[in-house]
Amino acid sequence: MDMASAEAAENSQGASAMQLKRSHLLLVGLVLFFMGVQFRLIQSFTLSEGSSRFIAAQMGNIPERTIAAWPDVAARKVVEPPNWLGLALMSVGSVLTLKSLSMGGKAAAKSHRPEYRPE
Secondary structure, rough: OOOHHHHHHHHHHHHOOOEEHHHHHHHHHHHHHHHHHHHHHOOOEEOOOHHHHHHHHHHHHHHHHHHHHHHHEEEOOOOOOHHHHHHHHHHHHHHHHHHHHHHHOOEEEOOOOOOOOOO
């Protein structure tokens, strides 16, 4: 067996093994739900200087200076998330959590109904 066929066989097994399981869906749902709660509880948050510089470089903005007395201090970016973001994350998280609790074992694309086999 050569290397290409071994990799192809491994990839085909990996694709079937990477199905979304109930525990994964539950984890994603809970994380999104609690992120939504966090966004509902905060009004704004301030990024660190390094993060502010990174965001400014990615967006093409030159970081503003805070005060003329301190010319070498870069401004820290203040992010104010919209009010609907927390509710949206909580909604998606709760739907995913409830879906995971209603599942049998794995979240497959197949239906949960038994197959019809005429006798």
